[in-house]
Amino acid sequence: MAKLYLTALVLVCFHYFAVSDFQGDALYAFKKALNATSSQLGDWNLNHVNPCSSWSNIMCNGNNVTAITLPTMGFTGTLSPEIAVIKSLSTLNLEGNYITGGIPAEFGNLTNLVTLDLGNNSLIDQIPSSLGNLKNLRFLTLSQNHLTGSIPETLSTLPSLINLFLDSNNLSGQIPEQLFQVSKFNFSGNKLDCGNNSRWSCDSDSTNSGASNKSKVGLLAGPISGLMVTLLLVGLLLLLCKHRYKGYKGEVFEDVPGEIDRKIAFGQLKRFAWRELQLATENFSEENVIGQGGFGKVYKGVLADGTKVAVKQSTNYERLGGDASFLREVEMISVAVHRNLLRLIGFCTTQTERLLVYPYMQNLSVANRLRELKPGEPILDWPTRKRVALGTARGLGYLHEHCNPKIIHRDVKAANVLLDEDFEAVVGDFGLAKLVDVKKTSVTTQVRGTAGHIAPEYLSTGKSSEKTDVFGYGIMLLELITGQRAIDFSRFDEDDDVLLLDHVKKLEREKRLNIIVDENLTNYDIREVETLAQVALLCTQQSSASRPTMSQVIRMLEGEGLGERWEEWQHLEVIRRQDYERMQRRFELGNDSIYKQEAIELSGGR
Structure with missing residues (x-):
């Protein structure tokens, strides 16, 4: 009986190592193809055979890898087809990297896959028709790549698919009719033909309703000498297993769910x-x-x-x-x-x-880096501020124009723009955000946000739209340029404008924009400062209809279309200023006539 138990244990350990080896090999090949650095996936080490023991960004069920989540890691390589041997995989998330090359046809072998997210990379070539083999797939995201060709008809046969995002690629041809039955889809930003579904404009959101038991092995009594030998062998095998399974964590956490x-x-x-x-x-x-x-x-x-x-x-x-x-x-x-x-x-x-x-964002927020620096910490230099401006615009543009339904952040400000280890902008704090039906232009709600950053139409009517975010973004640009807060009551004592926006407008009229630049900045191009200030003033116009969209903002920051819009803004600003001064004179003259009438009445007979 002891021999039988020993044989069983050997088989268990053999299976353990065999499973670990092929998964570890596939994952290591995957890591190499991604051009991952040692600092990115340093613990993906072939000396630690079992990926489920200590490899980061891996989730397992027992010794079977079920999820690989590697979003926004900075990978610049390609996708290795070898990962397709891990048939237990249910989630593969590589969103937000710089991955090139095509999607391997072998991915169609991952038949247990539920989520496949390769969005926001630089993938090329066609979508492989083999993805139609993924009968358990529910979430497929290939947005914001450079994929070409037509959408494979095989995707129409996926019975479990509920989210399909193929927007912002170079796809062409007609969209398969059945894909319009998916609960949520986005085909925008391509050259696709909607066929008979033109009512969706090719970018809409469909409104269709649409621990195992373990066997126990016991030791039976037997001759003492035979039992001792068996126990020694078992102990050695267990020690070997423990050594190879380095990542074991002794503390198991559980909570009562709310x-x-x-x-x-x-x-x-x-x-x-x-x-x-x-x-x-x-x-x-x-x-x-x-x-x-x-x-x-x-x-x-x-x-x-x-x-x-x-x-x-x-x-x-x-x-x-x-x-x-x-x-x-x-x-x-x-x-x-x-x-x-x-x-x-x-x-x-x-x-x-x-x-x-x-x-964790080790460089905290833009507001922190502008106004709460500790001694010895470097300031945000001008090139970094320009990158922050563009990165924030791209994040908001994605919320407004690539999410379906679109999302209004409603609290855009320097304190809610975080900085990663490379000082790239990351828009955060979605606590006040609002999902918006694409068929509606605005949402009426209780006014929320931060004073000095709230758009005038939102403040007066409670109606918010993506142009509400554009206004907040414009104020954030002024924070980047000046380093100042949106509202500063210290300026009140100086007979100046409390609102940063009014302060900048006044200096722009006086052609003194150079004096608003953050005093901590020592090396910058004044022409680039003026460009950012012009974009900020266009974003913060009183009329929401006059403000640009975030996609237009991105183009202006990249050097396209600013001159014409700025010239128009200056012309309108002169007219608005003249109207304001005319009304002010009429008000003063009206007061004077009232005073004269009172003087005549007082000097008359009593």
Whole structure:
């Protein structure tokens, strides 16, 4: 019997290593093809045979790899077809990198795949028809690449598909009729023919309704000597297994789920245990607070695997609308995936806690780098500020024009634009964001936002649109140029404008824009400063209809179309100024006639 047990254990270990080896080999080949650096996937090491033990960005069920999540890592290589041997894979997310080459036809062998996200890369060639073999696929995102050719008819045969995003490629031909039955789709930014579905404009959102038991092996009594030998052999095998399985973590975290979990069903997000985040943040130490606002606090933390995170703790979820705000932020960030938008790693909910987990942005926010520098920290130089302006515009442009339904952020400001390790802009804090039906031009709601950044039409009517964000973006540009806050009451004592926008307008009329530049900047091109200021003033016009869209802003920042719009703005500004001065004179003259009439009445007979 002891021999039988030993044989079984040997077979188990052999299977363990065999499974680990082929998965590890495939993943290592995948890493090499992506041109991953040692700092990116340094723990993907063939000396650690089992990827499920200690490799980062990997999720497993037992020893089977089920998810690979590598968004916005900066990869510049290609996709290795060898990954297709991991048949247990259900999620493959490589969004927001710089991956080139084509999509391997072998990906059609990943028959358990539920989510495939290759959006926002530089992929070329045609969409392989073999993807039609992925009968379990529910979420397919290939947006913002350089894919060509027609949409394969085989995608129409996918029975589980509910989200299909192919926007912003170079696709052509007619869209297969059946794909308009998918719950959510986006085909915009291509050269596609909608066929009989022109009512969707090729870019709409369909409104169709549309731990296992383990066997136990026991030891039976036998001769003492035989049993001792067996135990020694078993001990050696277990020691070998333990040595090869280096990533074992002795502490298992569990939490009692809150009611809100029933409403959250985002497969790509990780559900953290509260204890896990408590340890990561050193018991939510005040020394780890990196941000604070009406929503609560944000803590810097380090997970057990060494990943640095920012943990946002909601303190107002018990108030009216608090849980709705929490759910809104989860939904928004899960829907909107772009290299210039903050990525949500996961969440934690208990009966008393609501926590969101994001990647840690070591350079904090633009506002922090402009106005809260510690001694010895470098300032944001001019080239970085220009990159921030363009990156923020691209992130907002994606929300407005590539999400379906589109998303209005409603609180665009320097404090909500974060900076990653390369000082690239990442738009965050979606707590006030709003999903907007593409058939509606505006949404009426309670006014929310930050004073000095709120568009006038939103403040007066409660109606917000994407032009509300454009206004906030314009104010953010002025913050970048000047380093100042949107409202500064210290200027009140200097007989100057409290609002930064009015202050800049006044200096522009006086042709003194050079004096508004952040005094911390020592090396900049005044012509580029004027360009950014002109874009800011176009974005902050009183009339929302006169403001540019974010895609137009991007083109202006890239050197296209600014001159004509600026000349028109100056002409209208002169007319507006003349009208204002004319009304002011009439008001003063009216007051004078009133005073004269009063003087005549007083000097008359009594």
